[in-house]
Amino acid sequence: MxxxxxxxxxxxxxxxxxxxxxxxxxxxxxxxxxxxxxxxxxxxxxxxxxxxxxxxxxxxxxxxxxxxxxxxxxxxxxxxxxxxxxxxxxxxxxxxxxxxxxxxxxxxxxxxxxxxxxxxxxxxxxxxxxxxxxxxxxxxxxxxxxxxxxxxxxDDFTEETxxxxxxxxxxxxEDKRHCGFLYLRPNRTGSRALTFQRGSLLDTIVRLEAEQAGPLWEKALADVAAVALASDDSGFAKIRSEVRRRVERFLSLAGDSDPVDVRVSELTREHLREVLRLFIATQPGEHPVPFNRLSTGSLNLLVFALLMYIAELKGDHSVIFAMEEPEIALPPHAQRRLVDFAVRHMGQTIVTSHSPYVIERFEPDHIVVLDRDTAGALTSSTVVLPDDFKAKQYRARQRQFAEAVLARAVVVVEGATEADVMPAVADVLEQDPSVDYVHPDLAGVTFFDAEGDSSVPKYAPVFKVLGKPVYGIHDDPVRAFTDDVAAKTADFTRYKVIPYGGVEDLLTQELAPAVLRRFLVSVAQRPDYPTKCGSLRDGMDEQAVRKLAWDVLKGRKGDGYGALLIATCTSRAELPDSFAEFLLQVDRDLRPPTDAPGAGASTDAAGVGDEPDGY
Incomplete structure (x- = not known):
């Protein structure tokens, strides 16, 4: 189902x-x-x-x-x-x-x-x-x-009730059990799921195994009843005898040879459910401990393992499995393995996640985008890639797409240098006390590397389908866009073409010579400094400084030198105006209107100031 x-x-x-x-x-x-x-x-x-x-x-x-x-x-x-x-x-x-x-x-x-x-x-x-x-x-x-x-x-003869x-x-x-629904909540302490209480995972396993192996609780009760704590070689034997000798003065005991005994349980199913515990020994140790003493990550995997056990008992592909945030306390490889296993063996897997390692395991047509307005109306839509957008383009950038799926808004840039520089510009804006600015990490904005100026417009309709504000910025294209590519720019919330031939031109033209000098001094001692470009010398004029900075940036393109240059800026006034003003405009677009309910509240993408996600 x-x-x-x-x-x-x-x-x-x-x-x-x-x-x-x-x-x-x-x-x-x-x-x-x-x-x-x-x-x-x-x-x-x-x-x-x-x-x-x-x-x-x-x-x-x-x-x-x-x-x-x-x-x-x-x-x-x-x-x-x-x-x-x-x-x-x-x-x-x-x-x-x-x-x-x-x-x-x-x-x-x-x-x-x-x-x-x-x-x-x-x-x-x-x-x-x-x-x-x-x-x-x-x-x-x-x-x-x-x-x-x-x-x-x-009808007329039936009274309405x-x-x-x-x-x-x-x-x-029993009808519900036939549907095979399992639910893995985000708060997996195991405090109940791993006990034998009614409705727990272990209780479900006992019930399913009993359908094949016969009554299990009766056998367990008989085994517990056979445990002799007060045997003759036990210190409890004397206590039992002394209790019997004194009780006999006041009560008429049964003629049984052991009318007074010590048992490990009340010998009822309900009591056994309360006291039974799963013990686990994990490496590098050898001593088993109660399950609730395990680490959070081990508990998560243990809960998931039991869910897999239930799925196998019910039969592959017969379970509807809902799980929230399977990534909690798990490394990336475990997240991927967990999701892949669930998708292969469950009839239907329904997942919520904030991990790109989980999200990248789903194809676009299996991503369901939820939206809810202020009146409480919930809607859903699936991701439909444009007809001219090839599946291999999605798979080649699947990790970036996963991060974009999680984001509140997406800024599409043309290359790796821009993808490094833009967050660095945001860092400086945030640190300048004279600027009212919310950092992209807090606003839920992600930067997407399109790998070429002509590719930037292609992603506008892709992210618009996700219901996200999408921004595009690139320098002058090498060749004019075709009509189809140019038409896609209309899907951007905001779109900017910078009048430069490349990011190196922008940085070296819009930054002051003093900033470029600080940068050249700071990187000169780096082991990866491109020595063939030469170095900063006393008496260099402004044009020579700009040329040297351009050569260094070009010589180490893609190696993070653009972000290192921005890091030497100390305020908004020192930043390249094209990038800074664009980011400030994105920030203004994403701010709630001043007269909107909750205006001024945190826009923390992680949920600070929000209601719990489950509400």
């Missing part, structure tokens, strides 16, 4: 919204847009153990925290999931609740435009819905999942 469509109403920060998924999906969007909300909504409607939580929803799960009756109506949380790619077994099991799906219209076939001309057109799908609300009579919150189709039709899901059939826990 796969989730094809998810519809949310009145859930957390989403008043209403629809998310379309295409198989394995990467959810991207700004902080607080609702990526975690989507994952939590999936668990509400599909998670077999979610209903064990009491209450299943609370005040803040309702949009605007409005859950009380208004004008005679009680607000309801509704989360509907449409499941496609049903197996023959699922079609048989849910036969009375499935309906046809039109992929062309992304809607049920009978509701699609023009209706269902062919009743057998489209694949079978299973719509299910979670409904949650507050009950004033019970002063508590309630929620349950139901088959969304069909709804019973009331306000009972939750009164016209729908319950979608029970």
């Amino acid at each position: 796969k989730v094809r469509r998810l519809t949310l109403q009145n859930f957390r920060g989403v008043r209403a919204g629809t998310v379309y998924l295409t198989g394995h999906s990467l959810l991207v969007g700004s902080n607080s847009v609702g990526k975690s909300t989507v994952c939590e909504a999936l668990e509400l409607v599909l998670g077999p153990e979610r209903m064990f939580r009491r209450p299943v929803v609370d005040e803040h799960d309702f949009y605007g925290s409005r859950y009380q009756e208004t004008d005679g109506d009680l607000p309801e949380i509704r989360v509907e999931a449409v499941l496609t790619d049903l197996s023959p077994a699922a079609e048989r099991r849910f036969a009375s609740h499935i309906r046809r799906w039109s992929e062309e219209h992304r809607e049920f076939a009978d509701l699609a435009e023009g209706g269902a001309a062919d009743p057998d057109a489209g694949e079978w799908c299973l719509p299910v819905v979670f409904i949650g609300r507050f009950d004033p009579q019970e002063d508590d919150f309630f929620g349950a999942t139901f088959f969304a189709h069909p709804e019973s039709v009331s 306000s009972e939750l899901g009164s016209r729908l059939t319950p979608f029970k826990r």
Whole structure:
């Protein structure tokens, strides 16, 4: 099974919204847009153990925290999931609740435009819905999942009822298990997931293994009961005897040879669930310790390993797996391996991430861009590359694309030198107390190297599709752009052509000789200094200094010398005006209007000053 469509109403920060998924999906969007909300909504409607939580929803799960009756109506949380790619077994099991799906219209076939001309057109799908609300009579919150189709039709002989899901059939826990939904949250302490409590990962494994090997808890209880702590060679034996001798003065004990004993458990399933612990020994040590004593990274991998175990027990490609930020405390190679394994073995993997090492594992058509407006309307769109944009261009710059996907805005530059120089200019602007400027790292702006002035316009429509402000800057092109390339510049939020033949011309012409001299002195002792260019000498005139700086920059093009030059600037006044003014304009564009709600708040791309991403 796969989730094809998810519809949310009145859930957390989403008043209403629809998310379309295409198989394995990467959810991207700004902080607080609702990526975690989507994952939590999936668990509400599909998670077999979610209903064990009491209450299943609370005040803040309702949009605007409005859950009380208004004008005679009680607000309801509704989360509907449409499941496609049903197996023959699922079609048989849910036969009375499935309906046809039109992929062309992304809607049920009978509701699609023009209706269902062919009743057998489209694949079978299973719509299910979670409904949650507050009950004033019970002063508590309630929620349950139901088959969304069909709804019973009331008649004159049937009394209308306000009972939750009164016209729908319950979608029970066993039905949910058939869907195989697993959820890996970002806060993976393992405090519950790795215990044997009901609904935990290990409890799920025990249940699945018991289906094949027979009752496991009964065997465990018998084994624990057989443990003799107070055997004759134990120090507990004397304590047991003394307790028995004294108790017999007041109680009539059984005639058993050991009416008083010491056991390691109360010998109930529930107590065993509480006290059983997984012990792990990791290298370089040899001593096993309780799982909760492991490092954060080890815990993350342990949780993921158990999820893989569950997936294998259920059968490859039969699990819908949602995971948030799989990169937490993991090195890049482990992040890639984890995602690749999930995509290969899960029926559907739904991921949120802030790591380029994770994001680069997804093709553009599997990236789902989420957006939410101030009225709580959530929308989704997939990344569609322009027809003339070759897939190999994407793959050749996949790491850069991954960073751009995470960014709030993208500045496309023509080469590696510009990609080094622009952040260095931003550093100086930020350090100048006379300039009101938010650094790109804080504003969520990334620089993208197009590798050529003629390539800069090609990326404008690519990033515009992602719903991001996109800026372009380059020097005079060697050859005039074709009409097609020139037309793409209209997709830039702001676009600037610098009247120079190259970045070296710009730097050596717009920077003062004093700055160039400081630069030449500072790099003269570097082991990679291009000695064939000569060195700074006393008495050099301005033209000679500019020529030497140009030769040095050209001789070490791509080696970071441009950024080293900018680093010698001490204020906005010393910076090259073309780059500085462009970055200041980008900053002004991204600032919220002064009369907008929250204006003046932090624009930290990492989420400082934002609501939690899950809301």
